[in-house]
Amino acid sequence: MNTIESFKAHIDKGNTFKGESLILGTAMLEGKPVQSTHVKVPLKTLNRHGLISGATGTGKTKSLQVLAEQMSLHGIPTLLMDMKGDLSGMAAEGSNNKHIEWRHGEIGIPYQPERLPVELFTLTDHKGVRLRSTITEFGPTLLSKILGLNATQQGIVAVVFKYCDDQKLPLIDLNDLKKVLSFMIEEGKKEIKAEYGSISKASVSTILRKVIELEQQKADVFFGERSFDPQDLLTTTYDGKGTVSIIRLADIQDKPKLFSTFMLSLLAEVYETFPEEGDLDKPKLAIFIDEAHLVFKNASKELQEQIESIIKLIRSKGVGIFFCTQNPTDIPDAVLSQLGLKIQHALRAFTAKDRENIRKVAKNYPITEYYDIEDVLTSLGIGEAFVTALNEKGIPTPLVATLMRAPVTRMDILTEKEVNDVVKQSRLVDKYAENINRESAEELLMKKIAKAEEQAVTKENKKVSRSRTKKEESFFETMSKNTMVRQLGRTLTREITRGLLGVLGVK
Template identity: 45%
Template sequence: MTMLHDEAVYLGTSFLSAEDGTQTSQGEYLPLSLANRHGLITGATGTGKTVSLQILAEGFSNAGVPVFCADVKGDLSGLAAKGEAKDFLAKRAETIGLGKDYDFASVPTIFWDLFGEQGHPVRTTITDMGPLLLARLLGLNDTQEGILNIAFKLADDEGLLLLDLKDLRALLVNMEERRKELSAVYGNISTASIGAIQRDLLVLEQQGAEHFFGETALDILDLMRTTRDGRGVVSILAADKLMQSPRLYATFLLWLLSELFEELPEIGDRDRPRLVFFFDEAHLLFEDAPKVLVDKVEQVVKLIRSKGVGVYFVTQNPLDVPDDVLSQLGNRIQHALRAYTPRDQKAVRVAADTFRPNPALDTRQVITELGVGEALVSTLMKKGVPSMVQRTLIRPPSSRIGPLSEGERKEIITNSPILGVYDRVVDRESAYEVLQTRAQNKIQREEEQRQQEETTKAKKSRTGFTLPDFNRGDRPQSAPSRSTSRRSSGRQTVAEAAVKSVVRSVASSLGRAIVRGILGSLKSGR
């Protein structure tokens, strides 16, 4: 009996004991038609989560489904290489009945890296990310987040492109200089809050975020490629260095998820997903996250399946995922958990109670007894009903277990179908350049005005006008009285009024065109 077929991903084999002592086996599968109902892979360190992720990626790729995953430890890069025959792999294949169906093969792979060192650079713009995710990335409080929202609104109103960090810094400086004027329009703008945001931006830059913001921005369709022979391409994000900045890692993946949600059209349920997205170290997404953000993540997870995207969270402990999100994850692979502490024991109870019970298994007990490469598996069946939980021996991967060498990785990057698309940094005119030009023009106008006033003063002295007597306290002509200054600054020439009218019209048009989605990123059609 073949264990592999086109309608499902083969996960492994479970063994059932009958009352007469005989043992039967059955394959455990993840139906492709229900793979967009999301999933969860959990287990303690070293119990086999990475291999489970690896075989899922292989199965989806072979079925023509593109995959995105973050490679936290470097091991997933082995997907790009053909596996090597080893005794323990052959023994596992024999035990689970895979037999002649077990073969070694690589999967088509594209490597990505925010820092551009171990893969193609990944970038987005400040404008695309939006204020909600950026506030999360910076760790802002409510007041500071309000100032950031004003910054984005001001940029939209004045047609300023926020592409990279220097654009945002320039805008914050401009806001500080115009604080009184802008506070009357947008609400109170605190110098202290602007200063706090600027300091957080500096910290973010030191963590390497300047590599992430800018152009050429990622085209989400490049994560959804298939090969000529119909296999899905696996996009692997090098995350070992990125994990040193866990908030940047979590915000980046959340932004990517929001981009998929906003960009992809509704397609309903299909025979297989358009993309499967693995969110490794998922606890970083929810750790210290404000409730409003968790609520929005829940909303995205709930709705994105209709876009044909399956989201799979990978973490050590099911308690890492909020209950409302956990309830959306229908496909489960649970590796061993240890029950040394009260929190560990609670995690075991939570994990056991989320499975459909199996009368033949004491699920709570089994979770603590699973060996490496074993897991409790429950997947969705027809009509979305979860299968009865089974103790399962996970299949051995066909690709390499372990990382690629540096040379192998470089060879794959060199032969990548997107080579040269993202490797060049583009720095077009944006808020930084526009505001710099405005400042220079302002200085030039002030200098011209000063020279004009000095010329006028000199002409008056030659034609017999009485020069001011400073001993009497007369004001020099170059310093008009306060009342005169107020009157003159309140007047507009016909030309100035016309220019301001045009600016307001353009800003209003831009404001209507810029529409943000659930997580604050720009919607498609922009």
């Protein structure tokens, strides 16, 4: 058996699955496509998460697009976090050209342009479905991790939530949170101390500063109502295509805290609300996080631990998470070890540090007799990548240099008119466009403070009134006494005068 035949047998053996699978491309050997050797990923293991990585311009975002497209065509709803704005094109058909014809000819799959069912989402005021969450839904633990609080400060945040629960004060937005924190060290200091113990004013001030920092990254537009229901992501069309939900994040690239806040809250909400599913034939939802280094770069140790926990546990809910970033080293080892599918595009070795990184990356992949992994990593062309997945038994499939298929949807952004058309056809825009501003902690506390002040004024007025009455009574008593004295004096004087006159008259 020659090298090509043994290579084909090796790939076919590793890519034979009992259940449904999707095709990513065709295998390559010595830089050339090997026809009729499809590189497949079983749908059953897509809830074991994945990684798409590679240097800028190597095609990793297009691989993300291909993977999400194929999931949608197999009836799997997806959620894409679009940091650069170029994934919205999935709502429009792709266009053919000679290069795509050649590529698909080598793969052995006809190229059929399609448009997919797309919902556009936004965290800001851009066009699309508004995404919001309340402070209460976020919870004290997650909020503390996002703010990077120490143990003492976390305890104070826990007291905030407990006090609001006890007093039935809804924590909806950041204004509510700031008002409760201020109340704890000012008007409500005695009440809080009596019920929950002393609260450090310095610690509360630190928390307030961190809340304001989060607010300055426009997180105030994220916290509010109506809060988003993750169940609205689990939709398919009448012809069985999974809805592609795209969150447009191009306007918050410079706000990593807002991005990581939203991403983590969404994962936590999905984990909390989705039921346990066990092993499904295919995931019920796949979430793609582009520019994933933004999630981990500025994350505290506690926040990273929270992400790691969710990644480990969320697959049992039938959800797969896929990170897209430049280098696998952008992802913490504890998370990286949980990722079953790996699509590795080319890496560039311009410095000694780059070469060291490539050696580290090469160690993450299964050993193969057909490739010098370090060498191939630097020589892969655009739209070519190393691929390894998990088979249905959870064993890594052979590492294969792959000529990736082209996206069937547009590889570019939508025009403004096309965005308007997608938004008009949305079934969710009207539902989440309403900005509910119900009475919450801020307003209720202001009423409570006003009532307390009114009661204090009334009490003081009564006290002053009683004091005045007492003084008046004292005054009148004194005056009465003085009058009696004066009257007695006048009577005595008259009697004496009369006596004297009477004596004088007798004489």
